[in-house]
Amino acid sequence: MGRKQTMDHTALLVLSLLSQGDMYGYQMIAELERQSDHTFEMKEGTLYPILHGLERSGAVESYRTQAPSGRERKYYRLTEKGAAALKAEAEQWRRYSHSVNAVLEQAMGLA
Amino acid sequence: MELFETFCQQVCREVRHATPEERDSIRRELRDHLEDRAEALQSSGSDEEAAAQAAVEAMGDPAEIGRAMNRQYPLGWLILSRLSGALLLLLCLYILFTLPLFGSAYNNLRCRISPSYGGRFMSGAAPESVCLTDYRWTVGGSVLRVYGLEPTHMDANGDSRVRVYLCAYNRNPFRCASESLVRDVVFLDESGNELERLYGGSGNTGAWYTTISFPLPEGENGFTLYYDSHGYQLEEYIPLPGEEAAP
Amino acid sequence: MSDHKSVKKTELSRRKKALRRTAAALALVFFMVLTNLYGFLPIQALRNQEDRSGVRRTETLRRDYLPQVHPFTLFYLSCNEDVVMLTSMRWNLLGGWYPVYAPVLDCDGSEPVVIGEYSVTYSDLDRYIVYVFGCVSDPDIASLQLSVTDLARDPNGISDTCQVTEFLEAEGHRVFAHPFLLSFEDARERRIKVHADTYRQDGGWIRGFEVPWSGSTSMG
Numbered sequence: 415m416g417r418k419q420t421m422d423h424t425a426l427l428v429l430s431l432l433s434q435g436d437m438y439g440y441q442m443i444a445e446l447e448r449q450s451d452h453t454f455e456m457k458e459g460t461l462y463p464i465l466h467g468l469e470r471s472g473a474v475e476s477y478r479t480q481a482p483s484g485r486e487r488k489y490y491r492l493t494e495k496g497a498a499a500l501k502a503e504a505e506q507w508r509r510y511s512h513s514v515n516a517v518l519e520q521a522m523g524l525a
Numbered sequence: 526m527e528l529f530e531t532f533c534q535q536v537c538r539e540v541r542h543a544t545p546e547e548r549d550s551i552r553r554e555l556r557d558h559l560e561d562r563a564e565a566l567q568s569s570g571s572d573e574e575a576a577a578q579a580a581v582e583a584m585g586d587p588a589e590i591g592r593a594m595n596r597q598y599p600l601g602w603l604i605l606s607r608l609s610g611a612l613l614l615l616l617c618l619y620i621l622f623t624l625p626l627f628g629s630a631y632n633n634l635r636c637r638i639s640p641s642y643g644g645r646f647m648s649g650a651a652p653e654s655v656c657l658t659d660y661r662w663t664v665g666g667s668v669l670r671v672y673g674l675e676p677t678h679m680d681a682n683g684d685s686r687v688r689v690y691l692c693a694y695n696r697n698p699f700r701c702a703s704e705s706l707v708r709d710v711v712f713l714d715e716s717g718n719e720l721e722r723l724y725g726g727s728g729n730t731g732a733w734y735t736t737i738s739f740p741l742p743e744g745e746n747g748f749t750l751y752y753d754s755h756g757y758q759l760e761e762y763i764p765l766p767g768e769e770a771a772p
Numbered sequence: 773m774s775d776h777k778s779v780k781k782t783e784l785s786r787r788k789k790a791l792r793r794t795a796a797a798l799a800l801v802f803f804m805v806l807t808n809l810y811g812f813l814p815i816q817a818l819r820n821q822e823d824r825s826g827v828r829r830t831e832t833l834r835r836d837y838l839p840q841v842h843p844f845t846l847f848y849l850s851c852n853e854d855v856v857m858l859t860s861m862r863w864n865l866l867g868g869w870y871p872v873y874a875p876v877l878d879c880d881g882s883e884p885v886v887i888g889e890y891s892v893t894y895s896d897l898d899r900y901i902v903y904v905f906g907c908v909s910d911p912d913i914a915s916l917q918l919s920v921t922d923l924a925r926d927p928n929g930i931s932d933t934c935q936v937t938e939f940l941e942a943e944g945h946r947v948f949a950h951p952f953l954l955s956f957e958d959a960r961e962r963r964i965k966v967h968a969d970t971y972r973q974d975g976g977w978i979r980g981f982e983v984p985w986s987g988s989t990s991m992g
Binding site for chain 3: 601602603605606609610612613616617619620622623627630664665666667695699700701702703704705706709754755756757
């Protein structure tokens with residue numbers, strides 16, 4: 415059984431989103447809702463401390479530029495360090511959830 | 526939108542150790558998000574007021590967000606930055622206030638280059654009876670200099686004395702010159718006897734200046750300058766300026 | 773689409789800012805030490821006094837801090853090949869440590885023992901310091917007895933006494949110093965005399981003499 419991830423799962427989702435392209439905060443929320451078929455819900459404000467934390471650890475970089483809407487927004491970009499962290503954490507998560515699923519299936523089978 | 530401002534304010538209140546620029550950036554980002562959410566809600570039918578309210582609610586608890594944000598802005602390097610900044614300011618203010626002190630370095634250099642300006646001859650022009658000379662001796666870090674000789678100076682009693690104009694400066698213009706040089710120097714006649722001297726007092730404007738007068742025995746045309754103090758020795762014969770030089 | 777107008781890493785910029793400022797502050801301190809603008813440390817005052825007295829660089833032997841007399845004064849006993857020097861220095865917010873006065877004794881070995889007496893009074897206190905210091909060149913001399921007499925109070929008595937058996941060794945000299953802390957009722961009546969007696973190793977008395985006055989300072 416793999417160990418539980420060291421990174422908050424929301425942070426992992428943010429990194430994976432950014433691996434698809436640079437985004438700003440609101441855009442990420444919208445994308446998360448869309449990609450998870452509106453099953454993923456979170457308090458939108460809690461995204462920002464996570465983003466600032468990722469920036470502090472060097473996993474992402476931020477810059478201000480014009481969004482498609484015409485207004486200026488703070489965009490985030492995945493760094494090489496972030497990409498490497500994403501790869502490692504994703505692998506960790508896959509292994510962990512695989513182990514959990516395996517155990518659950520056993521239990522379901524018996525029940 | 527005032528509602529948005531209040532929300533941002535509440536979040537930022539929990540972030541204790543952030544610079545005004547950092548706080549501004551957070552506020553801006555949150556406000557942008559609220560505006561985007563409110564706009565999206567408006568386009569799907571809500572009115573402005575309701576959309577704004579819903580947007581703020583969707584964000585979550587501002588205090589909780591603020592606390593989570595605060596954890597990303599620890600005191601850490603900021604404290605060093607602030608301390609160093611304060612020290613830097615104090616030092617700069619101090620240097621500004623004591624700029625006149627550099628005047629002593631200036632005077633020190635003047636003594637080195639043209640002592641007549643810094644010494645007894647304030648206007649720079651020596652009286653006619655004084656002969657400008659340039660004798661220098663290095664004693665440790667300081668330099669003793671004789672910059673003027675007056676072979677026939679009349680003292681209060683009407684006797685004729687030799688008057689010597691001396692100054693001492695430090696080779697490093699920022700450091701003090703040796704006071705001992707102008708105070709302990711003595712003058713000897715040709716037989717080696719110490720001549721009774723009238724010490725003219727010394728002053729310091731970064732460099733020490735003094736004038737010393739003494740009676741020279743009849744027929745002698747020079748004297749010996751002698752200094753022996755605290756491990757340094759100096760001895761040199763100085764001839765009086767000739768007839769052509771003095772009036 | 774990526775328009776990297778301002779890539780700012782909060783943590784890194786904070787660290788860089790902190791280090792930059794610290795480096796600037798240290799550079800400024802260094803500049804101020806070089807140009808002798810501020811006496812951050814007492815040793816700077818000692819070096820300044822060496823320049824002013826016209827002595828070569830001295831080695832510090834002893835530092836005396838006597839807060840019971842005055843909190844912002846220090847006394848440095850130092851010597852080099854030629855002299856023994858006692859420097860009194862004060863600290864001021866503007867200027868830092870600065871030398872006040874330093875009696876200098878020539879210690880070239882021509883005399884068996886050279887002693888000086890330096891008194892420091894403080895105008896707002898009734899206590900004062902009589903610093904007796906010197907150097908011994910004669911190897912026969914093993915110890916000294918110093919006694920202070922307050923002539924105004926009791927001309928024949930002894931106010932305080934001290935036995936000097938240990939010496940500080942440096943630059944080929946045997947140096948000693950002892951600060952006497954005295955008190956008196958009336959500052960204007962103060963007149964003191966210091967007497968020194970030298971003794972051999974076996975306790976035999978060699979000679980006694982009055983210690984010459986080397987200077988006084990009145991600190992406000």
